[in-house]
Amino acid sequence: MSTESPLVVLPGESIDPSLIPTHHKNPLRLGPGLRHIPPSEIVPTVAGQLVVDNRKTSMWIEYNGGRYIPSQNDLIIGQIVRSATDFYYVSLSPYTPNATLPHLAFESATKKTRPQLSPGELVYARVSLANKHMDPELECVSPSTGKADGLGPLKDGMVFDVSLGFARRLLMAKSREEGKVEVLEALGEDGLGFEIAVGRNGKVWVNSESTKTVVLVGRALRETDEKNLGVEAQRKLVKKLVREMR
Amino acid sequence: MPREAEPSANEKAFLLKALQDEQIRLDGREFDAYRPLELTFGDEYGVANVSLGKTKILAKASAEVTVPFADRPLDGIFTIATELSPMTAPHFEVNRPTETEVLLSRLLEKTVRRSGALDTESLCLVAGQKCWSVRVDVHVLSHDGNLTDAACFAVVAALRHFRKPDTSMENGVLTVYTPAEREPVPLGWLHSPFCVTWSFFGDEGETALLDADWMEEQVRVASVTISLNRHGEICQIAKLGGVPVEAVALLQCTSVALTKVKEFSTYLDSKLAEDAKRRDKGGFMAELRAENDRVVG
Numbered sequence: 001m002s003t004e005s006p007l008v009v010l011p012g013e014s015i016d017p018s019l020i021p022t023h024h025k026n027p028l029r030l031g032p033g034l035r036h037i038p039p040s041e042i043v044p045t046v047a048g049q050l051v052v053d054n055r056k057t058s059m060w061i062e063y064n065g066g067r068y069i070p071s072q073n074d075l076i077i078g079q080i081v082r083s084a085t086d087f088y089y090v091s092l093s094p095y096t097p098n099a100t101l102p103h104l105a106f107e108s109a110t111k112k113t114r115p116q117l118s119p120g121e122l123v124y125a126r127v128s129l130a131n132k133h134m135d136p137e138l139e140c141v142s143p144s145t146g147k148a149d150g151l152g153p154l155k156d157g158m159v160f161d162v163s164l165g166f167a168r169r170l171l172m173a174k175s176r177e178e179g180k181v182e183v184l185e186a187l188g189e190d191g192l193g194f195e196i197a198v199g200r201n202g203k204v205w206v207n208s209e210s211t212k213t214v215v216l217v218g219r220a221l222r223e224t225d226e227k228n229l230g231v232e233a234q235r236k237l238v239k240k241l242v243r244e245m246r
Numbered sequence: 247m248p249r250e251a252e253p254s255a256n257e258k259a260f261l262l263k264a265l266q267d268e269q270i271r272l273d274g275r276e277f278d279a280y281r282p283l284e285l286t287f288g289d290e291y292g293v294a295n296v297s298l299g300k301t302k303i304l305a306k307a308s309a310e311v312t313v314p315f316a317d318r319p320l321d322g323i324f325t326i327a328t329e330l331s332p333m334t335a336p337h338f339e340v341n342r343p344t345e346t347e348v349l350l351s352r353l354l355e356k357t358v359r360r361s362g363a364l365d366t367e368s369l370c371l372v373a374g375q376k377c378w379s380v381r382v383d384v385h386v387l388s389h390d391g392n393l394t395d396a397a398c399f400a401v402v403a404a405l406r407h408f409r410k411p412d413t414s415m416e417n418g419v420l421t422v423y424t425p426a427e428r429e430p431v432p433l434g435w436l437h438s439p440f441c442v443t444w445s446f447f448g449d450e451g452e453t454a455l456l457d458a459d460w461m462e463e464q465v466r467v468a469s470v471t472i473s474l475n476r477h478g479e480i481c482q483i484a485k486l487g488g489v490p491v492e493a494v495a496l497l498q499c500t501s502v503a504l505t506k507v508k509e510f511s512t513y514l515d516s517k518l519a520e521d522a523k524r525r526d527k528g529g530f531m532a533e534l535r536a537e538n539d540r541v542v543g
Binding site: 079091094095118119120121122154155156157158159205211212214215218219244 | 248250251252254255256257258259260261263264267268270272273274336337
């Protein structure tokens with residue numbers, strides 16, 4: 001990833017050709033927010049920070065906001081809308097077309113042992129197919145190993161809405177170093193025990209033995225997101241919330 | 247027709263559990279606490295911008311000279327226009343009033359218009375021929391529950407802030423003065439009613455909350471809107487369906503509502519005073535100035 005100062009682009013702006021990564025073998029890969037207009041023009045479609053990764057010959061735009069657009073291998077939290085003959089309709093975000101989740105896309109599911117989900121229940125799933133102009137498809141099982149890997153129906157708990165950028169930061173492998181999110185570690189250090197699942201579609205599911213803990217985690221996450229708190233401020237916020245609750 | 251986004255079963259169950267077993271709300275408020283209420287006035291007279299947490303409402307009052315209704319020759323005209331556009335939430339459509347919208351405009355009508363808050367007789371200019379028509383437009387900019395209380399506060403604030411052009415009647419000639427000629431005059435205002443909405447949760451509505459946000463509104467089993475002014479005069483009580491609520495609980499709700507209305511009233515008064523101070527450029531030194539104000543444009 002480039003270490004220079006962040007470059008902010010606007011939709012339709014032309015991108016300096018010297019920034020575009022080249023490689024003798026690997027093709028250039030475009031991420032969210034960029035569009036290729038043949039033969040050789042690359043145009044941003046959203047406003048945000050242009051990120052160039054020379055090692056992977058890829059570039060994309062980092063932006064926070066807008067509605068979730070599914071892309072393959074994203075982990076999402078969906079809400080069952082209804083069941084059809086052999087799949088569930090799942091809502092990923094309000095007012096958008098539903099995704100489909102086959103009845104058999106669960107760990108060791110057969111026609112007889114598949115999970116029976118009713119409308120309104122939640123699932124943690126992976127986007128298995130996402131094409132433009134098509135409804136996305138989901139799965140709750142790894143197609144290669146046949147294991148759930150933590151995916152599947154979510155029981156109890158509470159879902160909190162966060163911004164898409166914050167959900168992405170939470171999901172980063174090094175969320176503390178790169179994403180500057182320390183709120184979860186801080187909560188854990190204060191002796192709170194909870195389970196968490198982050199959906200790329202801006203939803204965070206939190207569960208715990210104690211209702212108060214869930215509320216506290218939710219408030220800490222939301223406030224961190226809304227006020228765009230830094231690492232120090234996140235620690236302070238957690239301290240304050242924990243003191244209030246006790 | 248797009249459907250409104252419903253909370254999931256987990257969210258509904260958790261919210262109820264938190265309210266009933268632990269007595270906590272998701273945003274950490276007390277049961278009888280409002281979200282932070284903020285009011286700002288525009289540069290023009292009669293523009294009030296109210297935000298109650300994430301609910302944002304803009305109310306604009308305006309006046310024009312028209313012919314009074316034939317059956318009420320001595321009264322002016324006063325209307326409140328409420329429209330929920332797709333900007334509010336995607337499930338609201340233009341020109342297709344939803345239940346929420348009808349109930350909102352009906353409640354505002356009952357609270358502000360029918361309680362005689364605005365003296366419509368003072369809007370009459372020439373009996374049977376000319377009168378002021380005062381209109382308040384309510385725009386909901388963002389919907390996070392409790393539209394009624396926020397909208398009512400915005401309407402009252404806009405009307406209290408509004409100034410209509412000064413008029414005079416000489417030898418049967420009616421003159422309407424521009425702001426440059428004569429300072430506009432405030433409306434004839436009699437009392438300030440405010441709405442306070444209680445939401446009830448649980449099988450028998452045993453948990454009562456003030457100022458429910460959108461999520462809580464979707465889970466509640468009943469709601470009561472009480473409109474009253476700071477003297478404790480109740481203008482209306484609306485309980486539109488839902489589970490029955492104990493009479494004693496309702497009495498308690500009303501007494502808490504009165505303290506909230508007193509807070510609203512004090513807050514509005516202080517904001518109006520602050521705005522008047524901001525607009526008042528002069529004082530004594532201004533009166534002593536020799537130069538004239540230049541009329542721009």
